[in-house]
Amino acid sequence: MKKLLKMIKYSMLKLLLLFLMPFYLFAIDINEHTQKLALLAQSSIWIDDNNTLSKNEVVSKKFEKCQKNALALGYAPHRAAWIKFTLRNTSSVPLVKILSYEHPLTQSVSFYEGKTVQTSGFWHRKHDKKYFLPSFKIKLQAQEEKTFYLKVHSEFTTLVAKITLWEAEMLKQRDDNILYMIIIFLSIVFTLLVYNLVIYFFTKDKAYIYYILYLLAMLLAHSFRSSIFPYFLLSDETTVMLTQCISIIHALFIVSIIMFTREFLDTYSFPKLDKILKFYLYYIVISSLLTCYHLVFDMRIMLSYVPLLLVLMFAGFHALHHGKKEALFYLIGWSFIFLAILSTPLRSLGFFNIVAHISYPYTMSFILEAFFFSFALAYKIKALHKDNQNKQEQIISFQKEEQTKLEKLVEEKTKDIHMLYQEKGLLYQELNHRVKNNLQMILSLVKLQISTASSSGIKEALGVTKNRINSFATLYESMHSQEDMKHLDTKTHFTNIINHIMPTEDKHITIRYRIEHNLQESALLYAGLIVNELATNAFKYAFATSGTFSLSLTKEQKTVTFILQDNGKGFEKNKNDTLGLSIVRTLVEKQLYGTIEIDTSQGTKITMKWEEND
Structure with missing residues (x-):
């Protein structure tokens, strides 16, 4: 009997708790000591599949408990998420807190407090720039309890829900930390960009120019996605326009990394792999243009980027396997970005929200990746320099051999x-x-x-x-x-000939030489024959008892002048040439290609001229 009464008592207590739960379970207690409080796990949510209902229509809907501090709903351009939470001020003083929506890329965030509505979000920062993320002020009187609604909708980005209640000063510190982190990231990337640009001017390596484009695309994409541009520089209208074309920036990012991979890993030497990368180049460009302004958009387009990540990783392993040691740095750096990029479609599909587990995952991944890619480029330059030295040494050794x-x-x-x-x-x-x-x-x-x-x-x-x-x-x-047979001693040769034919008896003949040039071998042969013929005739016919026979040989520029002269009785020119004179004329005109002149006015003077090259 006692056991039965105990069971009845337990059942009544359980029913009482179930009756009181709607009044106490969903009310979140806060006081003046509350500085930071995650609200989503203690809130309830309802999904408007068509994004058509108003707040008054949503109030009567059955909300479901979230039970998570962050909720990734994936890419849902036609849906809206309604978040309902109740706050109760348990203190004896009025409270002012700031509600922060912790996802900067959410397109529209509407905050409902009674009949009042405030709108913020990525497309609506014109009147909400006090805090870095979409924020709303909440006021509660002492012991007051209020129910609030948030409507979130994102047409071009994934729908991620995370709300936090902040003390104003602490929220300001959080914003400063976010800005510091973003500025540090952008500064590092910009420094790497300038550094690689300088190296490119010295090396003219195409891999550097593609990596510079990659860093530039990273700067633009991160500045936009981290709300730097919308927060500081852009109007809401410009932000809307750029958001609708964000796929082009993403395409520049992906195309530059593909081109960098092809050039850095030299995939041209792997034709099949290079064809796959070339296909993705065209595919990325076309798909990015089609996704502008929602001309075409399908989650399958995003999922199609996942094989590209695997192809790039495979390219690194393939190059490393074929002896490209710099591919190791590429793989290490790319593994960080691979995990970060892979988490994006997983987050878009609602499978895994990396942001809920790691602070600034994309920023840290890109920084690590950028450093390792820079190390890879530096290692490649060092390897190329060493390879050039080895080749030079081989060339020098080959030249010596x-x-x-x-x-x-x-x-x-x-x-x-x-x-x-x-x-x-x-x-x-x-x-x-x-x-x-x-x-x-x-x-x-x-x-x-x-x-x-x-x-x-x-x-x-x-x-x-x-x-x-x-x-x-x-x-x-x-x-x-x-x-030296080219220039024989001409005078000696002529003297030898004259001495041989000089009469030894009954005649006294004086020989005079004026030899100022040594003839070449070929000309000297003919000149010797000429001397022999003319001297023989002179000795035999020109002189009765005595006389003078002169030989003159000079050269002016290229013209050789050879004169043989006697003071004898001469001869009649009108007679036919003797055999000796015919031989002389033939030698001068046909062999030496020169001219001959005969003067018999005072004895006999025969002048011969021809050209002789040095």
Whole structure:
């Protein structure tokens, strides 16, 4: 019996608690000591699926308990969330608190207090710039209890609900901390931007320019999404317009990181992987244009970015596997941004709200990523510098090896040439010796023929022939005995010829030489024959008992002038040329390509001229 009474008593107590719960469970007690209080877990929520109901219509709806300090409702452009909470001032003095909506990107936040409504949010900061985040002032008299409603709606961003009740001074400190963090982040990114820009001007590496574009897109996106621009610079109208085109900034961000990845990891050497990245380049540009002003928007577009993150991570591992050590820094840096970006669609879909667990997750991820990417670029430059040094050392070593081989080859060839030269010298000496012997043999035969000839005419003809052969032999003897065969001693050669044909009896002839130029070998041969012919004729016909025979050889610029003159009796020019004179004329005109003039007014003077190159 006692047990039954106990059960009845317990059941009545339970019913009493259920009856009193609506009056006490949803009332949140605050007092003058309340500085910061998360309200959402103690509030109730109702979702307007079409965003069409007014506050009076919503009041009668059945709200559900939140039980969470932050609620991610995902991307819901046509829905509105209504949050209901009741505050009770348990103190004996009036209270003034600030209600802060803790998500800066929420498009519209309407606060209802009785019949009064205030609107703030990302698109409505014109009259709400005292605090960094959308905020509303709440006043409660001593022991007063009030119920409040919040309507939140976001057309272009994810719908995230988090509300906190603040003491005004403490909220101001919180705002200062947020601003400090954002300014530090932007300063770091801007410093990295300038630093990499300077390096680009020195290296001209395309990876740096793409990374600079990436940092610039990061600056713009973060300044906008963190409410820096709307809070300090932009009007509500401009903010609305930029929000509707925010996908273009995101596209610049993603395109620049793809281009950076292609250039930094050299994916051009991996054709299949590079084709995938090129496909995403076009896809990102097209999808970003289509999502402007809600022309086309689907959560599947956001989800399609997730494979890109995996592709970029795979590119890093693939490059690292193929020996690109700088890819390790890329992977470490990209892993931070990978987790941050991956959490965005998860947060948009309402699966996981990273902000509820980590303060400033995106800011910290981007800072860490930016540092590691900068380390990666610096490591790449260092690796390239080291690689260039190694290549230079290899080139120098190769040049030394080739120089050694070349020197050895030159030495071998020089030895071969020297041996050939020696062989040529021996052959040349042998040839000279045989030619000289042959000429001497011919002269001996002619002399023998002269000594045995009975007719004086035959002896005379053979004597002329002997003198002509002797002219050749004399020149050959000079060439054989002199090292410089290009400029033989012309006077010596002429003297040898004259001495050989000079009559030894019954005539006294004076020879005068004016030789101011040494002829080249080819011209000297013909000049010797000319001297032989003209001197023979002069000695034989010009003088009865005595006379003077002169030889003059000069050169002015390129013209050689050769004059042979005697003071004898001369001869008649109108007669046909003798054999000797015909030989002379042929040698001058056909061999030396010169001219010949004969003057017999005072003895005989024969002037010959031709061109000779140096």
